[in-house]
Amino acid sequence: MSSTKLSFDGGWEYAPAPQDTSHISLDDRYGLFIGGEFVEPSDGRYFDTINPATEQSLASVASAGDKDIDRAVRAARKAYEGPWSKMSAGDRGKYLFRIARMLQERSREFAVIESLDGGKPIRESRDIDIPLSAAHFFYYAGWADKLDYAFPGRDARPLGVAGQVIPWNFPLLMAAWKIAPALACGNTVVLKPAETTPLTALKLAELVRDAGLPPGVVNIVTGAGETGAALVNHPGVDKVAFTGSTAVGRAIQKSLAGTNKKYTLELGGKAANVIFADAAIDQAVEGIVNGIFFNQGHVCCAGSRLLVQESVADEVIQKLKDRMQTLIVGDPLDKNTDIGAINSKAQLERIESYLGLGREEGAEMYQGGSATPETGYWCRPTLFTGVSQSNRIVQEEIFGPVLAIQTFRTLEEALTKANNTPYGLSGGVWTDKGAKIFKMTQQVRAGVVWANTFNKFDPTSPFGGYKESGVGREGGLHGLSAYVSLEAGQ
Amino acid sequence: MSDGALHIEPSRLPDLDRVPRVDEVGVGERVSRFCKRSIKKDSKVQALKLALSMIDLTTLEGQDTPGKVRQLCQKAIHLHDSMEGLPHVAAVCVYPTMIGVAKKALEGYDIGLASVATAFPSGQAPRSVKLEDTRMAVAEGADEIDMVISRGAFLQGEYGLVFDEIAAIKEACGEAHLKVILETGELGTLDRVRRASVLAMHAGADFIKTSTGKIQPAATMEVTLVMLQAIRDFYYETGQRIGMKPAGGISKAKQAIQYLVMLHETLGNDWMTPDLFRFGASSLANDILMQLQKQQTGVYQSDDYFSKD
Structure with missing residues (x-):
């Protein structure tokens, strides 16, 4: 992979597409x-x-x-x-x-x-x-x-x-x-x-x-x-x-x-989203985005830990960074918004304290997304590389649009890392091989494990944690x- | 010497086992997100004009005559003169026998002249015939050659043969730009679409193109996304920007905008130009014109106000 960059800044911009609000009624x-x-x-x-x-x-x-x-x-x-x-x-x-x-x-x-x-x-x-x-x-x-x-x-x-x-x-x-x-x-x-x-x-x-x-x-x-x-x-x-x-x-x-x-x-949860080298990489990148940036990362089953096999780590991270540049952060009522407002001031402060902690722990931080409005509570989509199992941003639930990326070499290593957490709510596996899907879903200790997708919900499907x-x-x-x-x- | 393949070093054939796999469900989900973007007002007008400027206005019929082609060229030059500030289309696309007529009709205008070649649309002819077809088209004055790959050979796994053929045609093109038609409707899976894209780019394609328009399904957003992602990976790897041309089945302005959203969010600003993105279409232009008229006046006009060709 060369350092060739795609350019997403400026150029054609989507005009505001605000949702009409005249049909709602709220009491004082x-x-x-x-x-x-x-x-x-x-x-x-x-x-x-x-x-x-x-x-x-x-x-x-x-x-x-x-x-x-x-x-x-x-x-x-x-x-x-x-x-x-x-x-x-x-x-x-x-x-x-x-x-x-x-x-x-x-x-x-x-x-x-x-x-x-x-x-x-x-x-x-x-x-x-x-x-x-x-x-x-x-x-x-x-x-x-x-x-x-x-x-x-x-x-x-x-x-x-x-x-x-x-x-x-x-x-x-x-x-x-x-x-x-x-x-x-x-x-x-x-x-x-x-x-x-x-x-x-x-x-x-x-x-x-x-x-x-x-x-x-x-x-x-x-x-x-x-x-x-x-x-x-x-x-x-x-x-x-x-x-x-x-x-x-x-x-x-x-x-x-x-x-x-x-x-x-x-x-709570701190789910591992595991990407194997033989995965459909571009769709896996979408799955990572959906896993951690859905609902500003305020999701108990969010894929907040990315485990990516070393041979494709550079490729996945490069694609993920380019993809993050196209995320639109801002007015929740705009139909084109991908990432809305952080739910409360207290939650924003909590997330920001983790961003500080991640940098203090020596991780490298990258933020994508569009510029944020001046008023309101906002956090741009963020990822940390160069982190390890012993870092707090890997261990603790942040409940925000913050992804910690680790690499692994073998399925066994991925499994050990995925399960090395006090949580066990959800997990994700991305591979082209059915056998690997079965092995992982049987051994990841989590209530829900998604294969080649993430954050899918249905009333007929039970949900809960280990x-x-x-x-x-x-x-x-x-x-x-x-x-x-x-x-x-x- | 009619066989350019002898000049090709076998090592240039890419390792197709390293091409990323494609998950069709995931592709479908991503496409549905593009289609949910709400494009309004200025951004819509901007997109519509850009889409117009990206059209390869096409007639590829057995019944084409010089008269029909001259009319098409007139339309390319005069899209809708009663509306101001319109761009012209990118190119006119015809069969090789019509190049001379089109060349004359477009004289003095900055509109490209594309010709299909290589025994379009089936590609079922000996390589020597395909090369001759290409050389003739270039000699007649085509600026762009739209070739078809040998889908039979590709499906047989004869990747080297397909690669060599594209490379040979590229050489025969000389200065003319080469668009390589994969005919995705005959490839069957998105995995094959991705591999064929990689193969074509490594063999020297300036553009990769979905379809001849003669096979259903022609261009779809799913297929186009997979090809755009292949183009992005090729750019990451080589720094070279390859163009994309979905063709067939795009007849509405709304679809064109959805394609542009997909292009914009996959490859970024650098590709938002007729130099790197084209729509192969015959009736798209009029629908875009109707939409532009609506944006200006607030009402739709009857399609009888827009010249059919």
Whole structure:
């Protein structure tokens, strides 16, 4: 490989292609959605949710305290004992199908609000987040009256009230992952969205109300970490479902010890994306880009460690750098944006501290992408070369558009490096040889391993982690078992 | 001496085992991303004009006559004179028998004259005939030669033979630019498209071109992307910029813009010129003209306002 460079600067530039926002409606202030209606928080506290691309406030959102959580859990209990667990499974399914259809009908509004509140590119919220959320409701709607077939010979009974705490990276999608299987199995839920991205969950509350769900079946309470802790620790909660950081997951597991609550935890990751010399290199480069720069790298299963076989390392890195130059960073609402805003100031600071750390550790940093706007929280797509297994940027989850590149010589070495992490959520293998795919997918200790692709999601496919990446599975048939107790069949 | 192949050193044949593999699913996904780019306003007008300037206005029919070719040349010179600031097309592309007529019709204009040669479109003729075909076309005044590779030999694995043939035709071209048509619709897989691209570039192609237009599928974005990536690798390796010409099946302005997005994001600014990118098309120009008119006036005109040829 010579040092020949392609030129992507200047020349033909795409004119701004802003997504129309006139069709959305947002209130100035949102209360808590408890028992089928929006109510004021008991102590009257509210906080602002910020558009990370402009740093402007979008709306004021209630902060739920202990009393509010208690009220929400009681409402959920009442709905569980009242209509919901007594209703025929077929009717429960109908409600879920209705939610799915309404999500599709309102998808443009949800997509815009998701991008405004969270900073992700409109292309992603439009083509991935919202359609996948609807797909999850459709999928679990179908299971509602077929639980006997999901668990043959067993009697699958609902658990009761599920307390669910979700992160800010896929706000609506995570709500769908949590709510759809819980309701399909006959549970009721209290869901707490992340404090930086509460708006689509609140819009979902409106949708649930419009769909005519019995009051209290779905409750949405907003707030920060203390609100989540109050929910998880409430004695009236039968099942806890959490997606978020490993540190918080650990704290939750500790607090649940000795209680009778069931739980699933979906936590962090530091996935290895392994490129063998015989891979389709150009498509692998796309897979690397998709693996780490999708959703600004705010993806727990992101391919944040690139392992590339030494004989093709120079080629892959050169192609990757040229490809990174064509990534468009900026306004999340522009249809051509590839990389949107970092979700919050705190997250940006965290990422930047890792960029500093990487350089201090002696790694070489390269940044691609277009110039970033002045206001808002931005991070250009970044890669580090010259790093090794002992570096912190290789070991720790950064949760941003930052890739650490290492090389390997043999399959065994790749496997050892891929598994040498406390995490085990996902992985990727790129090779033209089927035998290598089988060997790697059998031995990489991760919940999901993609072959010759990355970051593919489907409601029918279970998702979850090994080791410190979590407990339990969501999605697919496996996702049902987290929300039922299996009794001996009749 | 009719066989130029004797001058070729066998060592110039590239090692095709080292050509990167191609994953068709991945190629399809990348192409769908290009198609999602939203090109508006100024950037759209810029792209449309650039696309116009990249057209090889083509007629390759058994029924071609001097009269038809003269009309085509008129169209190449006068795309739509009622609209100001339009570029002219890059070249006119005809059969060898029509070069003389076209040459005369284009006299005094900066429009290239391309001719197909080498027993186009099948390429099923002895090498001596192909070389003679090429020499005749160049002697008649063609600036650019669009040759076809021997797909039969390529599919048989006779890479050396295909390589030698291209190299020999290149020599016969003299000053004329050589475009090598892979006829990707007959190659079957993207892996073969990539290998054939590498082979053609190493053998001396100035341009690589997808199709004759006589076989379906003709140009697709997937095939073009694979060829652009081969061009990029050849540039990385040698520093030499090879041109690309998708031909056949591109008749809409929207498609042309999608091709330009793909070109722009794969090879960058240096390739955004008729010197390195062409569209082989017969009806694309009018659709682009209609779109430009729409950008200027805000409304579409009936296609009866645009000359058919």
